[in-house]
Amino acid sequence: MRAQCPRCHCVVAQAKNCEGPNFCPQCHKLFRVREPKTPAWVLGVVTILIANWQILCHR
Ligand SMILES: [Zn+2]
16 A cells, blocks of 8 residues: 655655654655545445344344
8 A cells, every 4th residue: 555645645655654654755744644434334234234144044
């Protein structure tokens, strides 16, 4: 995974650091990368799958 600088939108070649700040060589600034959170629909699908699985097992 590569990080993208939010200021100049250049892709930073170094490995993405999700815990701490990343350094952009283009604008010489540190920036943080935010991991996208799990979307709500994924949780909904998982809930439906678990519900179906439980229905099948309790037949
Ligand atoms: Zn930059």
